[in-house]
Amino acid sequence: MTLRFDELARDGQARKGRITTPRGSFTTPCFMPVGTRAAVRTLDTGDLEALDPPVVLANTYHLMMRPGPGVIQLLGGIHGFTGWSGHVLTDSGGYQVFSLDPRVDDDGATFRSTYDGSAHRFTAERVVDVQLQFGSDIQMVLDVCPPADAPAEVQRQAVDRTSAWAARARRRFLERSQDHPAGAQFGIVQGGTDPALRVESAARTTEVGFEGYAVGGLSVGEQRDRMLAALAATVPHLPRDRPRYFMGLGDPVGLLESVALGVDMFDCVLPTRLARHGTALTWQGRLNITNASFATDDRPMDPDFPTGPATRYSRAYLRHLFNVDEPSAARLLTLHNVAWLLNLMESTQDAITTGTLDRLRHRVAESWTHPAESSPSRTFR
Numbered sequence: 200m201t202l203r204f205d206e207l208a209r210d211g212q213a214r215k216g217r218i219t220t221p222r223g224s225f226t227t228p229c230f231m232p233v234g235t236r237a238a239v240r241t242l243d244t245g246d247l248e249a250l251d252p253p254v255v256l257a258n259t260y261h262l263m264m265r266p267g268p269g270v271i272q273l274l275g276g277i278h279g280f281t282g283w284s285g286h287v288l289t290d291s292g293g294y295q296v297f298s299l300d301p302r303v304d305d306d307g308a309t310f311r312s313t314y315d316g317s318a319h320r321f322t323a324e325r326v327v328d329v330q331l332q333f334g335s336d337i338q339m340v341l342d343v344c345p346p347a348d349a350p351a352e353v354q355r356q357a358v359d360r361t362s363a364w365a366a367r368a369r370r371r372f373l374e375r376s377q378d379h380p381a382g383a384q385f386g387i388v389q390g391g392t393d394p395a396l397r398v399e400s401a402a403r404t405t406e407v408g409f410e411g412y413a414v415g416g417l418s419v420g421e422q423r424d425r426m427l428a429a430l431a432a433t434v435p436h437l438p439r440d441r442p443r444y445f446m447g448l449g450d451p452v453g454l455l456e457s458v459a460l461g462v463d464m465f466d467c468v469l470p471t472r473l474a475r476h477g478t479a480l481t482w483q484g485r486l487n488i489t490n491a492s493f494a495t496d497d498r499p500m501d502p503d504f505p506t507g508p509a510t511r512y513s514r515a516y517l518r519h520l521f522n523v524d525e526p527s528a529a530r531l532l533t534l535h536n537v538a539w540l541l542n543l544m545e546s547t548q549d550a551i552t553t554g555t556l557d558r559l560r561h562r563v564a565e566s567w568t569h570p571a572e573s574s575p576s577r578t579f580r
Contacts (some may be wrong), residue, residue: 202337202410204442204463208552210533212434212461215551216251220383220402220440222286222336225253227442227463228547230454230540231288232470237271237281238477239537240471241530244282249508249539254337255283256466257327260292268332270362276334290336290446291326294344294415305342305360323364324371327384330547331375336382339413339446340368342389347420354391357416361389364404369407383410385444391416392425394432395561411442414462418448427456434461451480451567455560458547470536475529477521480539484566486514488532493518500535504542509535 201221201245206213216227232239239247239255247255257277258484262268273281277287291378297303301310307322323341330338341364343357372384386409390396414433430445431463437443442463448454449467457465470480477489481501488500496514497558501507509517509531520528543563550559 201381202442204411205441206439210551210554210556211459213458213547213551213556214461214463215300215548216442218463220286220336222242222382225286226252226548228454228544228551229253229464230449230459230544231256231464231466232537232540233258233466233468234281235468236265237277239533240468241477241526241533242537246530246534247283247285250534250541252285252537254286254288254464256288256290257333257335258290258292258295259326259333260295263292263329272332272334276332276567286336287333288337289330289333289339290545291330291339292321293341294447296321297344299579303360305363307364308343317390323367324368327368327371327375329475331372331381334382337385337411338372338382340365340387340409342387342415342497344389344416344419345391347391347416349391349409351393354389354393355397357389357391358396358400358403358524360409362388362400365404365407365409369409385409385411385413385442387413387415387446388433389416390433392421393431394413394429396434397429398436398487401433405436405438407442411444411468412437413444413446415446417445418453418467423456425534426453427460428460430457431460440441441520449540451563454540454543455547455556455563457550459556459560470540471533474536476533477528477532479532480536482562482566486526486570488514488517489521500532501539504535504539506542507535508538 203219205217206214217224232252233256235258237257271280296310297310299310301308309320326341340471342361343355345357388404388406390400396413444464445457445462448465449469479486481502493514523566550556
């Protein structure tokens with residue numbers, strides 16, 4: 200086994216755990232910043248080393264298009280290419296492919312590159328091969344992720360194809376692992392917001408047998424109560440001795456509600472995208488630093504996060520940087536937002552250990568409410 204999960208503490212269904220791989224170990228629940236094209240937007244590897252995230256994500260679709268898996272493999276895999284020695288998880292790129300209106304059949308998906316219009320084809324096996332060339336520590340199988348409002352027959356077909364592709368991907372992964380250094384492989388559960396379909400997909404995915412399991416196809420625009428109901432139906436059917444990963448979720452309330460249901464790992468580009476538009480994550484909720492009311496405000500962005508990497512700068516100064524289009528503005532807010540979410544997860548781990556998770560959930564819910572109580576769109580990925 201290339202990945203081990205050990206449960207360290209519980210508070211209800213929430214759990215604090217440790218994931219161990221050949222590269223090292225990290226503690227869950229955890230948030231993983233997204234470096235789609237092998238870089239977290241506006242940050243460099245030195246920034247990541249200072250932030251010390253447990254895992255950084257990269258995207259198979261984008262890296263297969265540019266610079267290509269052969270280049271990355273030649274330059275030492277994803278770790279040598281980026282100079283990052285920590286854990287890397289690569290998404291399959293399926294979400295991006297299915298947003299391109301591909302031609303899909305039971306064998307795979309044919310699509311055109313957003314970079315140059317060239318034709319390409321993803322199959323379960325091809326996606327495994329590319330990620331092995333990357334040398335990622337955790338790779339995701341190719342799945343079918345339909346829109347949130349897709350009709351029942353589309354969701355049914357997505358579950359069937361995702362299950363079939365998972366079995367093929369697992370066979371390819373195990374075959375190639377015999378003569379190729381391999382990390383861990385996670386299967387993905389689909390099923391929309393239909394609890395029964397979620398349970399079926401979880402059973403079919405776990406039957407294949409993976410090192411970890413992800414919940415896909417949620418946080419794609421559905422109401423939060425429907426998202427949580429589908430998640431609550433899914434998690435009990437995932438093995439307790441394996442990590443559980445919610446793909447594409449990054450809002451603080453959603454994170455804590457999902458942790459309470461037993462989820463261990465999360466990712467989203469929300470902290471970086473919000474930062475580029477002048478929005479900071481704080482213990483008081485979202486803060487739009489470009490607001491005119493901050494023109495002479497000498498307070499830090501979040502007085503309740505004194506160890507944040509941008510604490511030395513006043514709101515007035517950060518607002519000034521954005522108003523004059525200074526590139527450092529987006530970088531400073533990105534550093535802050537990523538650090539803030541990592542700190543939230545550390546606080547969550549502590550709360551699980553001390554049995555005070557409900558208190559933390561209440562605190563965050565008091566200051567953070569998403570518009571119309573809907574979950575953030577998966578377009579953030």
